[in-house]
Every structure is written in structure tokens, then in C-alpha cells.
Amino acid sequence: MKLFGSYTSPYVRHCRVALFDLGITFDFIDTDYTASAEGSPAMRVPFLHDNGLQLSDSSSILMHVYHSKGIPFIETAEQMELYALSNTAMDTTINLFFLEKDNVTPQHSAYLKRQSNRIDASLAALELTNLPKALPLNIAETRLACYLDWALFRKRISLDEHPNLLSFVKLANTWSTFADTAPPK
Ligand SMILES: N[C@@H](CCC(=O)N[C@@H](CS)C(=O)NCC(=O)O)C(=O)O
Known part of the structure; x- marks a missing residue:
């Protein structure tokens, strides 16, 4: 799993918190403005690559990582x-x-x-x-x-x-x- 992001973005931080908390191993690729414009249609960080799955928003990334552990994303x-x-x-x-x-x-x-x-x-x-x-x-x-x-x-x-x-x-x-x-x- 590869997470593309910056260390200052709060959206990226939420993904990093979830991945660390769930004990999921991932590669973090420090991604600047130019690289996010090239790597994601949303032209933003975070984006994620996982086994052919490409996600371009922190909310879909969070849903994916929680579901990968059998945990519902948000329940109420x-x-x-x-x-x-x-x-x-x-x-x-x-x-x-x-x-x-x-x-x-x-x-x-x-x-x-x-x-x-x-x-x-x-x-x-x-x-x-x-x-x-x-x-x-x-x-x-x-x-x-x-x-x-x-x-x-x-x-x-x-x-x-x-x-x-x-x-x-x-x-x-x-x-x-x-x-x-x-x-x-
Ligand atoms: N809806 C997106 C928002 C992400 C976002 O706004 N990221 C900022 C960094 S904190 C960004 O990459 N902005 C660059 C731009 O707007 O071109 C998500 O939840 O992932």
C-alpha cells in the first residue's frame, strides 16, 4: 500500500493516524504540488495505491483501510x-x-x-x-x-x-x- 501525501496536510494526517492505529504497513511518499497534479485527478493529497486500487480522497482512503480490517467506516x-x-x-x-x-x-x-x-x-x-x-x-x-x-x-x-x-x-x-x-x- 502506498500513501502519497505531505506531513502538514490534515487530510493526510487522518489517513496516517488510521493506518498506524490499525497496524497497517504502508509506504509514505512525500508528494508536492507538482507530483499531486500528475498523480491524482483530484490534484490533491492524499491519494493511495493499493493492489491496483487507486483512491483520490481521504474519505475513500479511510473507508478502504477500515473495511480492510472489517471495521465499519462511520455507523450513525x-x-x-x-x-x-x-x-x-x-x-x-x-x-x-x-x-x-x-x-x-x-x-x-x-x-x-x-x-x-x-x-x-x-x-x-x-x-x-x-x-x-x-x-x-x-x-x-x-x-x-x-x-x-x-x-x-x-x-x-x-x-x-x-x-x-x-x-x-x-x-x-x-x-x-x-x-x-x-x-x-
Ligand atoms: N477532499 C480531499 C481534500 C484534500 C486537500 O484539500 N488536500 C490539500 C492539502 S491539505 C491539497 O492537496 N491541496 C492542493 C490543491 O488544492 O490544489 C480529501 O479529503 O482528501
Whole structure:
């Protein structure tokens, strides 16, 4: 199994956490912008090659690795909602992050202002979610942890007004598999 990705991507991190946690051996191929454009139709990381199967999204990769161990991907609508809302917030935060590198910010666009509001609204809703107070984290909770830890690492969000999310991300970092996959400082 070959996982193509970067050490900073939160999507790649979620896949690495799952693979380590499940004890699945894999080759990690450090993949930059140029290589992801050549290697995946989505032109993004992660992507995965496994015995002729080619997957171009972290969610299909996660489903594949959990199913390979006979474990369901996500079982309830509540967990799917947490996964999806975390994912929406992550996609949106990353979209603004990349656009800012090109000097395109919410001041220039009503839609990007909506994107910024979407992040705030998602964090406010996630703050009110019933989050765990102890390990282990399930797949949806791990998604949220990958998002929050990346967004804090990149200084894209503040959790000063979200104490539950702050406690949650601290809890996630007590999980050695999660902490060991942190973006390099
Ligand atoms: N839906 C994708 C999103 C992956 C994604 O956005 N990856 C970023 C890195 S964190 C990327 O490769 N971006 C490059 C680009 O947008 O061209 C997934 O879940 O795998």
C-alpha cells in the first residue's frame, strides 16, 4: 500500500493516524504540488495505491483501510454529521489559506466573506457538540481533531471562545498515535 501525501496536510494526517492505529504497513511518499497534479485527478493529497486500487480522497482512503480490517467506516448519522461538518470547516479554512497565498482575501469577495462566516458558524456549532472527555476517539472525532490541530498550527483559528474545542484538541494530543503524526514544527 502506498500513501502519497505531505506531513502538514490534515487530510493526510487522518489517513496516517488510521493506518498506524490499525497496524497497517504502508509506504509514505512525500508528494508536492507538482507530483499531486500528475498523480491524482483530484490534484490533491492524499491519494493511495493499493493492489491496483487507486483512491483520490481521504474519505475513500479511510473507508478502504477500515473495511480492510472489517471495521465499519462511520455507523450513525450523528457521527457522519460531525465528520461532515468538521470536513466542511476544514475544506473552507484550507480554501481561504491557499487563496491568501495569492493575495485573495474575504475583503475582495462576498463569497469569500461567506466562506469566512462558514468557518465561524461551524466552530460555534462544533463547540456545542457532545465531544468526548476521554480517549479513544472515533473516526468523526479524529477528523475534527485533525482539522483543529492543523488550523491552530497554521494560526487560522482561535479557540479562545471555544473552551470545549480547546479541551478536546488537548485530549486528542494525549493520544500518542495522533501526537506522533503532528505537522513538523
Ligand atoms: N477532499 C480531499 C481534500 C484534500 C486537500 O484539500 N488536500 C490539500 C492539502 S491539505 C491539497 O492537496 N491541496 C492542493 C490543491 O488544492 O490544489 C480529501 O479529503 O482528501
